Amino acid sequence: MKLLFATALLFTAAAHAETTVAIEKFAFTPQEITVAPGTKVVWTNKDETPHTVTAKDKTFTSKALDTDDKYEYTFANAGDFSYFCTLHPFMTGIVHVRAK
Amino acid sequence: MSDHEPNVMNRRAALGCLAAWSGAAVVWTVAGGVPRALGATSNGKIEVPKGTFTFAQISDTHIGFHKEANPDVVGSFHRAAADLNGMQHKPALVLHTGDLTHLSKPEEFGQLKELLTEIKVDRIHTVPGEHDALDDGLTGYLKNFDHDGKQRAWYSFDQNGVHFIGLSNVLNFKMGTMTSLGDEQLAWLKKDLAGVSKSTPIVVMAHIPMWTVYAQWGWGTADADQAIAMLKPYGSVTVLNGHIHQVLQKVEGNVALHTAMSLAYPLPTPGQEGIGEPGPVKVPADKLGKLIGTREITLVRGKHDLALIDTPIDHA
Numbered sequence: 001m002k003l004l005f006a007t008a009l010l011f012t013a014a015a016h017a018e019t020t021v022a023i024e025k026f027a028f029t030p031q032e033i034t035v036a037p038g039t040k041v042v043w044t045n046k047d048e049t050p051h052t053v054t055a056k057d058k059t060f061t062s063k064a065l066d067t068d069d070k071y072e073y074t075f076a077n078a079g080d081f082s083y084f085c086t087l088h089p090f091m092t093g094i095v096h097v098r099a100k
Numbered sequence: 101m102s103d104h105e106p107n108v109m110n111r112r113a114a115l116g117c118l119a120a121w122s123g124a125a126v127v128w129t130v131a132g133g134v135p136r137a138l139g140a141t142s143n144g145k146i147e148v149p150k151g152t153f154t155f156a157q158i159s160d161t162h163i164g165f166h167k168e169a170n171p172d173v174v175g176s177f178h179r180a181a182a183d184l185n186g187m188q189h190k191p192a193l194v195l196h197t198g199d200l201t202h203l204s205k206p207e208e209f210g211q212l213k214e215l216l217t218e219i220k221v222d223r224i225h226t227v228p229g230e231h232d233a234l235d236d237g238l239t240g241y242l243k244n245f246d247h248d249g250k251q252r253a254w255y256s257f258d259q260n261g262v263h264f265i266g267l268s269n270v271l272n273f274k275m276g277t278m279t280s281l282g283d284e285q286l287a288w289l290k291k292d293l294a295g296v297s298k299s300t301p302i303v304v305m306a307h308i309p310m311w312t313v314y315a316q317w318g319w320g321t322a323d324a325d326q327a328i329a330m331l332k333p334y335g336s337v338t339v340l341n342g343h344i345h346q347v348l349q350k351v352e353g354n355v356a357l358h359t360a361m362s363l364a365y366p367l368p369t370p371g372q373e374g375i376g377e378p379g380p381v382k383v384p385a386d387k388l389g390k391l392i393g394t395r396e397i398t399l400v401r402g403k404h405d406l407a408l409i410d411t412p413i414d415h416a
Binding site (some may be wrong): 025026027047048049050058063064065066082083084086087088089090092 | 130168169202203204217230231235273274275276277278279315316317318342377378379380
Protein backbone atom coordinates (compact mmCIF):
# COMPACT_ATOMS: atom_id res chain seq x y z
CA MET A 1 0.00 0.00 0.00
CA LYS A 2 2.81 2.31 0.90
CA LEU A 3 4.53 1.50 -2.38
CA LEU A 4 1.37 2.19 -4.39
CA PHE A 5 0.99 5.58 -2.72
CA ALA A 6 4.58 6.49 -3.53
CA THR A 7 4.08 5.52 -7.17
CA ALA A 8 0.97 7.64 -7.36
CA LEU A 9 2.86 10.60 -5.93
CA LEU A 10 5.66 10.15 -8.42
CA PHE A 11 3.16 9.94 -11.26
CA THR A 12 1.48 13.14 -10.11
CA ALA A 13 4.82 14.91 -9.92
CA ALA A 14 5.75 13.78 -13.43
CA ALA A 15 2.38 14.79 -14.84
CA HIS A 16 2.87 18.30 -13.57
CA ALA A 17 6.50 18.67 -14.54
CA GLU A 18 7.00 21.67 -16.77
CA THR A 19 10.00 23.12 -18.49
CA THR A 20 10.39 26.20 -20.64
CA VAL A 21 12.25 27.00 -23.84
CA ALA A 22 12.71 30.55 -25.08
CA ILE A 23 12.52 31.46 -28.77
CA GLU A 24 14.86 34.38 -28.96
CA LYS A 25 17.14 35.90 -31.59
CA PHE A 26 16.09 33.22 -34.08
CA ALA A 27 17.16 30.35 -31.80
CA PHE A 28 15.59 27.89 -29.35
CA THR A 29 17.21 28.31 -25.93
CA PRO A 30 18.16 25.89 -24.54
CA GLN A 31 18.56 24.20 -27.89
CA GLU A 32 18.68 20.74 -26.33
CA ILE A 33 16.73 19.57 -23.27
CA THR A 34 16.25 16.25 -21.49
CA VAL A 35 12.98 15.67 -19.65
CA ALA A 36 11.03 12.80 -18.04
CA PRO A 37 7.99 11.31 -19.79
CA GLY A 38 4.86 13.34 -19.07
CA THR A 39 6.74 16.65 -19.00
CA LYS A 40 5.03 19.67 -20.49
CA VAL A 41 7.39 21.88 -22.49
CA VAL A 42 6.35 25.51 -22.95
CA TRP A 43 7.91 27.62 -25.70
CA THR A 44 7.59 31.42 -25.66
CA ASN A 45 8.41 33.60 -28.68
CA LYS A 46 10.38 36.63 -27.53
CA ASP A 47 11.23 37.83 -31.06
CA GLU A 48 9.43 40.48 -33.12
CA THR A 49 9.26 37.96 -35.94
CA PRO A 50 6.75 35.07 -35.91
CA HIS A 51 8.11 31.56 -35.43
CA THR A 52 6.69 28.05 -35.18
CA VAL A 53 7.58 24.98 -33.12
CA THR A 54 7.19 22.04 -35.49
CA ALA A 55 8.32 18.42 -35.10
CA LYS A 56 10.69 17.23 -37.82
CA ASP A 57 8.17 14.46 -38.60
CA LYS A 58 5.30 16.97 -38.16
CA THR A 59 3.71 14.94 -35.33
CA PHE A 60 3.22 18.19 -33.44
CA THR A 61 3.17 21.80 -34.56
CA SER A 62 2.26 25.18 -33.20
CA LYS A 63 0.49 27.88 -35.12
CA ALA A 64 2.65 30.85 -36.03
CA LEU A 65 3.61 32.42 -32.72
CA ASP A 66 3.65 36.20 -32.60
CA THR A 67 5.64 38.08 -29.94
CA ASP A 68 4.97 36.64 -26.45
CA ASP A 69 2.72 33.87 -27.79
CA LYS A 70 3.22 30.49 -26.12
CA TYR A 71 2.98 26.91 -27.34
CA GLU A 72 2.93 23.89 -25.06
CA TYR A 73 3.30 20.22 -25.78
CA THR A 74 3.41 17.29 -23.35
CA PHE A 75 5.84 14.52 -24.20
CA ALA A 76 4.16 11.29 -23.05
CA ASN A 77 6.69 8.77 -24.29
CA ALA A 78 10.46 8.34 -24.22
CA GLY A 79 12.37 9.21 -27.37
CA ASP A 80 14.27 11.97 -29.17
CA PHE A 81 12.14 14.65 -30.74
CA SER A 82 13.77 17.01 -33.22
CA TYR A 83 11.85 20.14 -34.04
CA PHE A 84 12.31 23.34 -36.05
CA CYS A 85 10.66 26.59 -37.10
CA THR A 86 8.88 26.13 -40.45
CA LEU A 87 9.48 29.79 -41.31
CA HIS A 88 13.19 29.65 -40.50
CA PRO A 89 14.21 26.00 -40.93
CA PHE A 90 17.75 26.74 -39.76
CA MET A 91 16.27 27.16 -36.26
CA THR A 92 16.33 23.69 -34.73
CA GLY A 93 16.00 22.12 -31.30
CA ILE A 94 15.71 18.69 -29.74
CA VAL A 95 13.84 17.27 -26.77
CA HIS A 96 15.20 14.05 -25.26
CA VAL A 97 12.51 12.25 -23.26
CA ARG A 98 14.07 9.73 -20.88
CA ALA A 99 12.49 7.57 -18.16
CA LYS A 100 14.44 8.01 -14.92
CA MET B 101 21.77 57.04 -72.99
CA SER B 102 23.92 60.17 -73.27
CA ASP B 103 21.23 62.02 -71.28
CA HIS B 104 22.45 60.20 -68.22
CA GLU B 105 26.12 60.92 -68.62
CA PRO B 106 26.44 63.39 -65.74
CA ASN B 107 25.24 60.63 -63.45
CA VAL B 108 27.27 57.79 -64.87
CA MET B 109 29.06 55.75 -62.28
CA ASN B 110 30.72 52.41 -62.60
CA ARG B 111 29.37 49.19 -61.15
CA ARG B 112 31.86 49.06 -58.33
CA ALA B 113 30.98 52.57 -57.22
CA ALA B 114 27.27 51.78 -57.41
CA LEU B 115 27.68 48.65 -55.35
CA GLY B 116 29.79 50.60 -52.88
CA CYS B 117 26.91 53.03 -52.41
CA LEU B 118 24.49 50.21 -51.83
CA ALA B 119 26.75 48.58 -49.30
CA ALA B 120 26.97 51.81 -47.36
CA TRP B 121 23.16 52.30 -47.48
CA SER B 122 23.56 55.69 -49.08
CA GLY B 123 19.87 55.68 -49.95
CA ALA B 124 20.61 57.03 -53.42
CA ALA B 125 18.53 55.72 -56.27
CA VAL B 126 20.48 53.48 -58.63
CA VAL B 127 19.56 52.95 -62.27
CA TRP B 128 20.43 49.66 -63.88
CA THR B 129 20.14 48.48 -67.44
CA VAL B 130 20.25 44.83 -68.37
CA ALA B 131 21.85 44.85 -71.80
CA GLY B 132 22.44 41.44 -73.31
CA GLY B 133 22.06 39.96 -69.86
CA VAL B 134 24.73 42.11 -68.28
CA PRO B 135 23.36 44.67 -65.81
CA ARG B 136 25.12 48.00 -65.93
CA ALA B 137 24.68 50.83 -63.49
CA LEU B 138 23.62 53.85 -65.52
CA GLY B 139 23.70 56.29 -62.68
CA ALA B 140 22.67 57.16 -59.20
CA THR B 141 20.52 60.08 -58.21
CA SER B 142 19.93 61.58 -54.83
CA ASN B 143 16.34 62.54 -55.54
CA GLY B 144 15.09 59.39 -57.22
CA LYS B 145 14.00 61.30 -60.34
CA ILE B 146 15.06 59.48 -63.46
CA GLU B 147 14.32 60.65 -66.99
CA VAL B 148 12.22 58.01 -68.66
CA PRO B 149 12.54 58.17 -72.45
CA LYS B 150 9.25 58.41 -74.37
CA GLY B 151 7.68 55.18 -75.52
CA THR B 152 9.18 53.03 -72.85
CA PHE B 153 7.27 50.49 -70.81
CA THR B 154 7.82 51.02 -67.11
CA PHE B 155 6.87 48.98 -64.12
CA ALA B 156 7.59 49.22 -60.41
CA GLN B 157 8.48 46.65 -57.78
CA ILE B 158 7.38 46.92 -54.18
CA SER B 159 8.03 44.29 -51.55
CA ASP B 160 7.64 43.17 -47.95
CA THR B 161 4.89 45.55 -46.85
CA HIS B 162 4.26 43.37 -43.74
CA ILE B 163 0.82 44.87 -43.09
CA GLY B 164 0.02 44.06 -39.45
CA PHE B 165 3.57 44.66 -38.20
CA HIS B 166 3.56 47.37 -35.54
CA LYS B 167 6.75 46.87 -33.57
CA GLU B 168 9.54 49.29 -32.79
CA ALA B 169 11.40 48.73 -36.08
CA ASN B 170 8.48 50.50 -37.84
CA PRO B 171 5.31 51.28 -35.87
CA ASP B 172 3.66 52.70 -39.02
CA VAL B 173 3.98 50.34 -41.97
CA VAL B 174 0.72 51.71 -43.39
CA GLY B 175 2.19 55.23 -43.37
CA SER B 176 5.24 53.90 -45.21
CA PHE B 177 2.94 52.37 -47.80
CA HIS B 178 1.03 55.66 -48.29
CA ARG B 179 4.30 57.46 -49.00
CA ALA B 180 5.44 54.85 -51.52
CA ALA B 181 2.05 54.99 -53.26
CA ALA B 182 2.24 58.81 -53.41
CA ASP B 183 5.72 58.57 -54.91
CA LEU B 184 4.55 56.21 -57.62
CA ASN B 185 1.47 58.32 -58.34
CA GLY B 186 3.62 61.45 -58.51
CA MET B 187 5.85 60.12 -61.25
CA GLN B 188 5.66 62.02 -64.50
CA HIS B 189 5.78 58.77 -66.41
CA LYS B 190 3.60 56.44 -64.34
CA PRO B 191 4.50 52.76 -64.28
CA ALA B 192 2.15 50.51 -66.26
CA LEU B 193 2.04 47.92 -63.54
CA VAL B 194 3.26 47.19 -60.04
CA LEU B 195 4.78 43.93 -58.85
CA HIS B 196 4.67 43.03 -55.16
CA THR B 197 7.26 40.38 -54.33
CA GLY B 198 5.70 39.00 -51.18
CA ASP B 199 5.22 39.33 -47.45
CA LEU B 200 2.15 41.39 -48.17
CA THR B 201 1.07 40.76 -44.57
CA HIS B 202 2.92 40.04 -41.35
CA LEU B 203 0.74 37.26 -39.91
CA SER B 204 -1.53 36.10 -42.79
CA LYS B 205 -4.60 37.41 -40.96
CA PRO B 206 -7.74 37.96 -43.08
CA GLU B 207 -7.94 41.59 -41.98
CA GLU B 208 -4.29 42.12 -42.98
CA PHE B 209 -4.92 40.76 -46.49
CA GLY B 210 -8.04 42.93 -46.67
CA GLN B 211 -6.17 46.05 -45.60
CA LEU B 212 -3.35 45.48 -48.10
CA LYS B 213 -5.85 44.86 -50.89
CA GLU B 214 -7.47 48.19 -50.11
CA LEU B 215 -4.11 49.98 -49.84
CA LEU B 216 -3.05 48.69 -53.26
CA THR B 217 -6.00 50.52 -54.84
CA GLU B 218 -4.24 53.77 -53.88
CA ILE B 219 -1.63 53.17 -56.54
CA LYS B 220 -2.89 54.48 -59.86
CA VAL B 221 -1.86 51.67 -62.16
CA ASP B 222 -3.80 49.27 -64.36
CA ARG B 223 -2.47 46.03 -62.92
CA ILE B 224 -0.91 44.90 -59.69
CA HIS B 225 0.59 41.44 -59.47
CA THR B 226 1.79 39.66 -56.35
CA VAL B 227 3.58 36.55 -55.21
CA PRO B 228 3.28 35.25 -51.63
CA GLY B 229 5.90 35.52 -48.92
CA GLU B 230 6.25 33.06 -46.06
CA HIS B 231 4.42 35.56 -43.84
CA ASP B 232 1.43 35.17 -46.19
CA ALA B 233 1.44 31.39 -45.78
CA LEU B 234 1.18 30.94 -42.01
CA ASP B 235 -0.98 28.27 -40.35
CA ASP B 236 -3.28 27.34 -43.23
CA GLY B 237 -0.83 27.62 -46.10
CA LEU B 238 -1.87 29.87 -48.96
CA THR B 239 -5.64 29.67 -48.36
CA GLY B 240 -5.94 33.25 -47.09
CA TYR B 241 -3.56 34.60 -49.71
CA LEU B 242 -5.35 32.92 -52.62
CA LYS B 243 -8.73 34.11 -51.37
CA ASN B 244 -7.51 37.64 -52.12
CA PHE B 245 -4.77 37.26 -54.73
CA ASP B 246 -5.60 34.37 -57.04
CA HIS B 247 -4.37 36.07 -60.23
CA ASP B 248 -5.40 33.47 -62.79
CA GLY B 249 -8.23 31.75 -60.91
CA LYS B 250 -6.41 28.44 -60.71
CA GLN B 251 -6.01 28.34 -56.92
CA ARG B 252 -2.26 28.22 -57.02
CA ALA B 253 0.34 30.88 -56.36
CA TRP B 254 2.35 30.52 -59.58
CA TYR B 255 1.22 31.98 -62.91
CA SER B 256 2.44 33.93 -65.92
CA PHE B 257 1.22 36.75 -68.12
CA ASP B 258 2.47 38.89 -70.98
CA GLN B 259 2.53 42.64 -71.14
CA ASN B 260 4.24 44.99 -73.61
CA GLY B 261 6.38 42.21 -75.01
CA VAL B 262 7.64 41.05 -71.63
CA HIS B 263 6.78 37.60 -70.27
CA PHE B 264 6.16 37.84 -66.52
CA ILE B 265 6.32 34.77 -64.29
CA GLY B 266 5.21 34.70 -60.65
CA LEU B 267 6.59 31.85 -58.53
CA SER B 268 5.93 30.69 -54.97
CA ASN B 269 8.84 29.47 -52.87
CA VAL B 270 7.32 29.83 -49.41
CA LEU B 271 5.60 26.52 -48.70
CA ASN B 272 8.26 23.81 -48.84
CA PHE B 273 10.29 24.46 -45.71
CA LYS B 274 12.11 21.40 -44.40
CA MET B 275 14.14 21.20 -41.21
CA GLY B 276 17.71 22.44 -41.58
CA THR B 277 17.45 23.34 -45.27
CA MET B 278 16.44 26.25 -47.45
CA THR B 279 13.01 26.57 -49.02
CA SER B 280 12.22 25.12 -52.46
CA LEU B 281 9.93 25.58 -55.46
CA GLY B 282 9.01 21.89 -55.61
CA ASP B 283 8.68 19.49 -58.55
CA GLU B 284 5.10 20.41 -59.48
CA GLN B 285 5.99 24.06 -59.92
CA LEU B 286 9.24 23.32 -61.79
CA ALA B 287 7.28 21.10 -64.21
CA TRP B 288 4.80 23.94 -64.73
CA LEU B 289 7.65 26.40 -65.38
CA LYS B 290 9.15 24.14 -68.03
CA LYS B 291 5.79 23.93 -69.78
CA ASP B 292 5.21 27.66 -69.50
CA LEU B 293 8.62 28.54 -70.96
CA ALA B 294 8.12 26.14 -73.88
CA GLY B 295 5.74 28.67 -75.41
CA VAL B 296 8.07 31.67 -75.03
CA SER B 297 10.52 32.71 -77.75
CA LYS B 298 14.18 33.00 -76.73
CA SER B 299 14.25 36.70 -77.59
CA THR B 300 11.36 37.62 -75.28
CA PRO B 301 12.52 39.45 -72.16
CA ILE B 302 11.47 37.51 -69.08
CA VAL B 303 10.82 38.90 -65.63
CA VAL B 304 10.48 36.36 -62.82
CA MET B 305 9.19 37.30 -59.40
CA ALA B 306 9.55 35.14 -56.31
CA HIS B 307 9.70 36.13 -52.67
CA ILE B 308 12.78 34.34 -51.34
CA PRO B 309 16.00 34.95 -53.30
CA MET B 310 16.49 32.56 -56.21
CA TRP B 311 20.18 32.33 -55.41
CA THR B 312 21.91 31.48 -52.16
CA VAL B 313 22.50 34.79 -50.46
CA TYR B 314 23.18 33.32 -47.01
CA ALA B 315 22.28 29.70 -46.32
CA GLN B 316 22.73 30.03 -42.54
CA TRP B 317 19.71 32.32 -42.47
CA GLY B 318 17.77 30.38 -45.11
CA TRP B 319 18.27 33.20 -47.62
CA GLY B 320 18.09 31.09 -50.75
CA THR B 321 16.02 28.50 -52.62
CA ALA B 322 17.35 24.94 -52.62
CA ASP B 323 16.12 23.99 -56.12
CA ALA B 324 16.43 27.45 -57.73
CA ASP B 325 19.32 26.14 -59.86
CA GLN B 326 16.84 23.99 -61.80
CA ALA B 327 14.67 27.03 -62.56
CA ILE B 328 17.68 29.18 -63.50
CA ALA B 329 18.93 26.43 -65.86
CA MET B 330 15.58 26.58 -67.68
CA LEU B 331 15.84 30.38 -67.95
CA LYS B 332 19.46 30.54 -69.12
CA PRO B 333 18.75 30.05 -72.86
CA TYR B 334 16.69 33.24 -72.90
CA GLY B 335 18.33 36.49 -73.98
CA SER B 336 17.18 38.70 -71.13
CA VAL B 337 16.05 37.33 -67.78
CA THR B 338 15.50 39.48 -64.71
CA VAL B 339 14.63 37.80 -61.42
CA LEU B 340 13.07 40.03 -58.78
CA ASN B 341 13.04 38.89 -55.16
CA GLY B 342 12.21 40.33 -51.76
CA HIS B 343 12.49 38.69 -48.33
CA ILE B 344 15.85 40.05 -47.23
CA HIS B 345 14.74 43.72 -47.09
CA GLN B 346 17.84 45.08 -48.82
CA VAL B 347 19.21 45.58 -52.30
CA LEU B 348 21.56 42.90 -53.60
CA GLN B 349 22.22 41.66 -57.10
CA LYS B 350 23.89 38.79 -58.86
CA VAL B 351 24.47 38.01 -62.53
CA GLU B 352 24.68 34.54 -64.03
CA GLY B 353 25.15 34.80 -67.80
CA ASN B 354 21.95 36.29 -69.20
CA VAL B 355 20.16 35.98 -65.87
CA ALA B 356 20.30 38.94 -63.50
CA LEU B 357 18.92 38.46 -60.00
CA HIS B 358 17.92 41.32 -57.74
CA THR B 359 16.47 41.68 -54.28
CA ALA B 360 14.45 44.75 -53.29
CA MET B 361 14.08 46.97 -50.27
CA SER B 362 11.12 46.44 -47.96
CA LEU B 363 8.35 48.96 -47.38
CA ALA B 364 8.28 47.99 -43.70
CA TYR B 365 11.66 47.64 -41.99
CA PRO B 366 15.30 46.86 -42.76
CA LEU B 367 17.06 43.55 -42.04
CA PRO B 368 20.77 43.09 -41.34
CA THR B 369 23.25 42.40 -44.12
CA PRO B 370 24.06 38.68 -44.48
CA GLY B 371 25.84 37.56 -41.33
CA GLN B 372 26.18 41.18 -40.19
CA GLU B 373 28.69 41.42 -37.37
CA GLY B 374 27.21 42.00 -33.93
CA ILE B 375 23.67 41.03 -34.97
CA GLY B 376 23.74 37.28 -35.51
CA GLU B 377 20.12 36.79 -36.58
CA PRO B 378 17.88 38.06 -39.39
CA GLY B 379 15.46 40.06 -37.19
CA PRO B 380 14.14 43.59 -37.80
CA VAL B 381 16.87 46.21 -37.44
CA LYS B 382 15.86 49.21 -35.37
CA VAL B 383 17.13 52.47 -36.80
CA PRO B 384 16.33 56.06 -35.75
CA ALA B 385 13.00 57.21 -37.23
CA ASP B 386 14.70 59.77 -39.47
CA LYS B 387 16.88 57.04 -40.98
CA LEU B 388 14.14 54.48 -41.65
CA GLY B 389 12.91 56.15 -44.83
CA LYS B 390 16.36 55.73 -46.37
CA LEU B 391 16.29 51.97 -45.87
CA ILE B 392 12.87 51.16 -47.25
CA GLY B 393 11.43 52.02 -50.63
CA THR B 394 10.32 51.09 -54.12
CA ARG B 395 11.88 50.00 -57.40
CA GLU B 396 10.98 51.12 -60.89
CA ILE B 397 11.89 49.13 -63.96
CA THR B 398 11.89 50.33 -67.54
CA LEU B 399 11.89 48.40 -70.75
CA VAL B 400 13.39 50.33 -73.63
CA ARG B 401 11.32 49.41 -76.69
CA GLY B 402 13.19 47.69 -79.45
CA LYS B 403 16.23 47.14 -77.30
CA HIS B 404 14.79 44.78 -74.75
CA ASP B 405 16.94 46.33 -72.07
CA LEU B 406 15.66 46.62 -68.54
CA ALA B 407 16.62 49.48 -66.27
CA LEU B 408 16.10 49.27 -62.52
CA ILE B 409 15.74 52.29 -60.26
CA ASP B 410 15.66 51.88 -56.49
CA THR B 411 14.06 54.77 -54.65
CA PRO B 412 14.08 54.94 -50.87
CA ILE B 413 10.98 56.43 -49.25
CA ASP B 414 13.01 59.40 -48.00
CA HIS B 415 14.46 61.36 -50.84
CA ALA B 416 15.06 65.01 -51.56
